[in-house]
Amino acid sequence: xxxxxxxxxxxxxxxxxxxxxxxxxxxRAAHAAALRPMAFVMNSGAANVSVIDMTTRxxxxxxxxxxxxxxxxxxxxxxxxxxxxxxxNALFYFDPExxxxxxxxxxxxxxxxxxxxxxxxxxxxxxxLNFVEIYRASDFHLIKRLSVGGMPSHLDFSPDSRVSFHSxxxxxxxxxxxxxxxxxxxxxxxxxxxxxVLYHNGKVLCCVMGANYVAVLDPASGEIVGRxxxxxxxxxxxxxxxxxxxxxTNRVGGTLVALDPATLAVRRTYPLHASGPDDLxxxxxxKLWIALRFREQVAVLDPVSGHYDTIDVxxxxxxxxxxxxxxxxxxxxAEML
Amino acid sequence: MFTPLDRIFSIIAGWIDQNAILPILYHFGxxxxxxxxxxxxxxxxxxxxxxxxxxxxxxxxxxLRPIERWSSRKAVLPDIFYTVLARVGVLPIVSFLVxxxxxxxxxxxxxxxxxxxxxxxxxxxxLLGHPVLTFLAYALILDCSDYWRHRLSHSFRxxxxxxxxxxxxxxxxxxxxxxxxxxxxLIGALWFGVVALAIGIPPLQFPLLLMFMRFVESLSHxxxxxxxxxxxxxxxxxxxxxxIHHGLLAAGRVSCNYGAVxxxxxxxxxxxxxxxxxxxxxxxxxxxxxxxGGYLAQQWGGLTHAWxxxxxxxxxxxxxxxxxxxxxx
Numbered sequence: 001x002x003x004x005x006x007x008x009x010x011x012x013x014x015x016x017x018x019x020x021x022x023x024x025x026x027x028r029a030a031h032a033a034a035l036r037p038m039a040f041v042m043n044s045g046a047a048n049v050s051v052i053d054m055t056t057r058x059x060x061x062x063x064x065x066x067x068x069x070x071x072x073x074x075x076x077x078x079x080x081x082x083x084x085x086x087x088x089n090a091l092f093y094f095d096p097e098x099x100x101x102x103x104x105x106x107x108x109x110x111x112x113x114x115x116x117x118x119x120x121x122x123x124x125x126x127x128x129l130n131f132v133e134i135y136r137a138s139d140f141h142l143i144k145r146l147s148v149g150g151m152p153s154h155l156d157f158s159p160d161s162r163v164s165f166h167s168x169x170x171x172x173x174x175x176x177x178x179x180x181x182x183x184x185x186x187x188x189x190x191x192x193x194x195x196x197v198l199y200h201n202g203k204v205l206c207c208v209m210g211a212n213y214v215a216v217l218d219p220a221s222g223e224i225v226g227r228x229x230x231x232x233x234x235x236x237x238x239x240x241x242x243x244x245x246x247x248x249t250n251r252v253g254g255t256l257v258a259l260d261p262a263t264l265a266v267r268r269t270y271p272l273h274a275s276g277p278d279d280l281x282x283x284x285x286x287k288l289w290i291a292l293r294f295r296e297q298v299a300v301l302d303p304v305s306g307h308y309d310t311i312d313v314x315x316x317x318x319x320x321x322x323x324x325x326x327x328x329x330x331x332x333x334a335e336m337l
Numbered sequence: 338m339f340t341p342l343d344r345i346f347s348i349i350a351g352w353i354d355q356n357a358i359l360p361i362l363y364h365f366g367x368x369x370x371x372x373x374x375x376x377x378x379x380x381x382x383x384x385x386x387x388x389x390x391x392x393x394x395x396x397x398x399x400x401l402r403p404i405e406r407w408s409s410r411k412a413v414l415p416d417i418f419y420t421v422l423a424r425v426g427v428l429p430i431v432s433f434l435v436x437x438x439x440x441x442x443x444x445x446x447x448x449x450x451x452x453x454x455x456x457x458x459x460x461x462x463x464l465l466g467h468p469v470l471t472f473l474a475y476a477l478i479l480d481c482s483d484y485w486r487h488r489l490s491h492s493f494r495x496x497x498x499x500x501x502x503x504x505x506x507x508x509x510x511x512x513x514x515x516x517x518x519x520x521x522x523l524i525g526a527l528w529f530g531v532v533a534l535a536i537g538i539p540p541l542q543f544p545l546l547l548m549f550m551r552f553v554e555s556l557s558h559x560x561x562x563x564x565x566x567x568x569x570x571x572x573x574x575x576x577x578x579x580x581i582h583h584g585l586l587a588a589g590r591v592s593c594n595y596g597a598v599x600x601x602x603x604x605x606x607x608x609x610x611x612x613x614x615x616x617x618x619x620x621x622x623x624x625x626x627x628x629x630g631g632y633l634a635q636q637w638g639g640l641t642h643a644w645x646x647x648x649x650x651x652x653x654x655x656x657x658x659x660x661x662x663x664x665x666x
Contacts, residue, residue, distance in 0.1 A: 045347075045376070046542045047468065064466040066456050067540060087538070089453050106459065108448040129445045145449075151369055169369040193368035210368040233363055233371075251371060252359045276351055276375065294351020294375060296344050315347055315542065316375065 040321040042069035043314030050313040051099040071112045071319040076119035084110035096323045118161040125152035144182040148175045156197040167194035188222035190215040196236030198335045207234035228264045230257045249277040281322045291317035350378035380426035387548040395511035398561040404615045416512035423515035456537035475539035484602035486528045487595040494650040498643035504588045505623035511559040518639040584616030
């Protein structure tokens with residue numbers, strides 16, 4: 001079965017994602033490859049971002065935010081890294097190449113953010129305040145603020161940028177929003193406390209943290225067409241750059257699960273020992289950089305041996321971005337690494 | 338700053354969260370609170386640590402330099418219960434859950450009307466990147482706000498009747514700081530909520546600094562003959578300074594020394610009393626249930642006392658209006 005995700009969709013459609021997104025030109029790719037490899041770790045409980053030299057694995061600097069940095073997004077031109085700070089009602093900008101601060105803008109409760117694949121829309125989920133905001137990405141003009149359920153958590157887009165998908169932790173639903181009309185298209189009850197969302201291979205996958213499965217939905221109708229049992233409390237899911245593995249972090253089980261992206265069958269489970277695994281990113285050497293919420297650490301895990309080392313960061317590390325992702329063509333989002 | 342200790346506490350809180358709290362949340366279908374449950378565990382772990390440190394410092398002080406010697410410490414027992422409820426996080430967590438929707442509604446309402454609550458660092462940009470300074474700025478502002486909340490609680494008949502529960506204790510000790518009526522606590526939480534809308538919530542990455550401030554509040558209630566000297570008493574609220582506030586003569590609607598941590602607000606607003614006095618504490622007008630009853634008796638006593646005081650105040654105002662009305666021919 002071919003694996004078709006947003007990158008695949010755009011490639012099959014004959015569209016260069018990079019060109020579409022105004023992203024990586026060849027010269028820029030070389031420049032990105034020559035960058036000092038750095039990891040940006042959003043420490044939700046410490047109100048800062050740790051910048052780690054990926055080679056020495058030392059914290060180079062700690063960048064302040066206001067209260068609670070959580071997730072990140074990379075705009076189409078990759079000129080800055082956007083980090084949301086829900087508790088501080090702000091969106092922070094950092095230079096992904098140098099790891100320097102670039103200011104911030106006021107935004108109400110941005111918890112999870114993302115750009116549509118065509119770069120037209122910027123979306124923000126306000127988990128505390130129960131709304132989804134749709135912005136025109138070019139100038140941050142607020143198109144609409146929608147109340148579509150309780151505790152909007154994670155989000156993703158259809159490859160054609162027509163629909164966004166939002167998990168509603170409190171309502172137990174996944175909501176599809178028609179971006180052109182800025183209105184909900186469908187709402188599907190999928191189980192207790194849905195979290196991470198990923199459009200993958202023509203389906204929408206959504207972790208159901210109050211259960212032990214990842215729900216598989218038809219993006220057109222919202223009908224649940226399958227459930228993948230990954231462990232207790234699946235929280236978020238990530239596709240590796242080579243599209244050969246889909247990882248799921250299990251919050252309650254404290255494990256990481258590797259799935260076959262084509263069949264969605266479980267290949268392997270990695271124990272992460274009462275550490276609260278959250279977001280992860282894949283380094284060029286194939287190692288996984290995983291935020292361990294409960295240990296103030298980032299794990300660097302070798303997926304072959306299952307062994308991991310740790311790096312001390314701030315309290316409650318949450319989102320993680322590796323600037324080595326800048327060297328990759330195509331879309332880079334928090335879940336599509 | 339304090340990183341090794343912070344890390345140990347995080348690991349303990351994380352271990353409890355992963356092994357005990359998350360399975361409970363999962364079992365009962367409450368996983369939407371999983372992200373906060375770690376913060377709650379941190380509050381509990383720090384709270385237990387703070388209690389142990391407070392006890393380890395204040396108990397010897399009370400034993401070595403007591404102001405009063407008591408034959409029985411039975412009256413102190415309910416205060417211990419209040420302290421555990423408040424410091425180990427039970428009350429903060431319950432009040433968070435109870436008022437979560439109110440907070441969501443109020444914040445959502447103001448955002449919908451174009452007001453995004455700022456943080457102190459967005460109001461004073463040079464503070465951004467200086468979290469300790471920001472914390473201290475918040476501490477000063479919140480202490481000032483608390484000074485006025487406290488002073489007002491002594492100004493209104495019904496409100497003071499609730500607050501009298503705090504003053505009713507005749508055996509005041511380091512356990513007495515959290516001895517409050519639930520409604521009085523509720524007013525305090527609403528007060529803080531309004532301030533938070535104006536200047537945001539303080540950064541919480543310095544729980545040890547927060548603990549130090551709470552420690553000052555506990556120590557200020559201790560049954561210990563201790564002042565911080567001429568200058569120290571003007572920088573931090575000492576047991577001597579705060580005892581005057583709890584003195585029998587200061588119980589009621591005219592009082593002094595309202596500050597919780599910093600005496601500067603009393604100095605600025607003319608309510609400071611730095612007398613070298615160690616008065617007996619208590620409130621002669623408080624019903625006995627509020628003084629020596631158990632937790633529930635005190636809470637109920639506070640409620641009936643407040644109701645009685647409000648009715649008395651209403652009757653008094655009515656009589657005053659009747660007297661002021663011109664006689665009709």
